[in-house]
Amino acid sequence: MHDHQVCINHAMQMAKSVCKRNKQELTPLRQAVLKLIWNSHQPVTAYQILADLSKKRKMVAPPTVYRTLEFLEKNGLIHKIESLKAFIGCSHPDQNHGSVFLICRKCNYVQEELDMHGQSNIDKIVNKNIFLPQSYVIEVIGFCKSCH
Amino acid sequence: MHDHQVCINHAMQMAKSVCKRNKQELTPLRQAVLKLIWNSHQPVTAYQILADLSKKRKMVAPPTVYRTLEFLEKNGLIHKIESLKAFIGCSHPDQNHGSVFLICRKCNYVQEELDMHGQSNIDKIVNKNIFLPQSYVIEVIGFCKSCH
């Protein structure tokens, strides 16, 4: 357990400054979606967001949600968990980083850990193959400390 | 370039022995799907398989394909590339292993590299968090040697 309000406040503050830095607008819609995502440390699907958002505002359609998610992801404010087709707030949007996601199958908590891709065993493989990496998907599925 | 017929033959041989070891049946349907997947080193979607298979045999429905894919995956004969929602033959179905997939955005070639999860930086993170890993999704998206 932790004071999650701190997480939310921090995330929203970060978002403001990141968007400012990137010269991008953090509109009310984008803020609302980001806040919904930060409701928990569990990943949420686009259609969960769609439902939640449609309660708060008038009915929204899928493109609205997907576009907003795209914006947030491009600006490093959220990540997509590919193995779950779901989205989660980025814990470190200010830093340029790769991430390792630890995904608990029982409680759904997702822990994002920084990983400076560059000298890991994965990068050894990348280099050995003369591969030019552009993005990484690194997800570990299992049970978190509390759940096993 | 390489003699891909060798890859196919090897894969089908391996499949036979793996299924025997696992006491599982490699039925004609399952063989057909595996062969279709091994048509190339590029990942194929379930619905591509559905289309191909429906040409070879009588029309098949999605559950037939998804069930077969599930069987093949459970027996370690194929892998799902999560970031592409597509499937690819496993190059090393006989060994118990983790994999790193190098996915070329231009030519779609997917290189599977073995990675004995256990002492990598990812596992350091796993251990630090007292996380009990069950499966890994490790995908690097970029450009292969030939394409950059």
Added chain:
DNA sequence: TATTAACATGTTACATTATAACATAACATC
């Protein structure tokens, strides 16, 4: 101040990916 360009959001209609639930077949064992 009208005009334009840009960006953001709304709307409609679909495409793609995946699964639930139930029915039948195929085969082995008793």
Added chain:
DNA sequence: GATGTTATGTTATAATGTAACATGTTAATA
């Protein structure tokens, strides 16, 4: 030949994601 098990077929629908075009909003710029 009844029974259980595994594999496959069938129908229907759920869940995820996008293309294309319309409208609104704001801020230069003519």
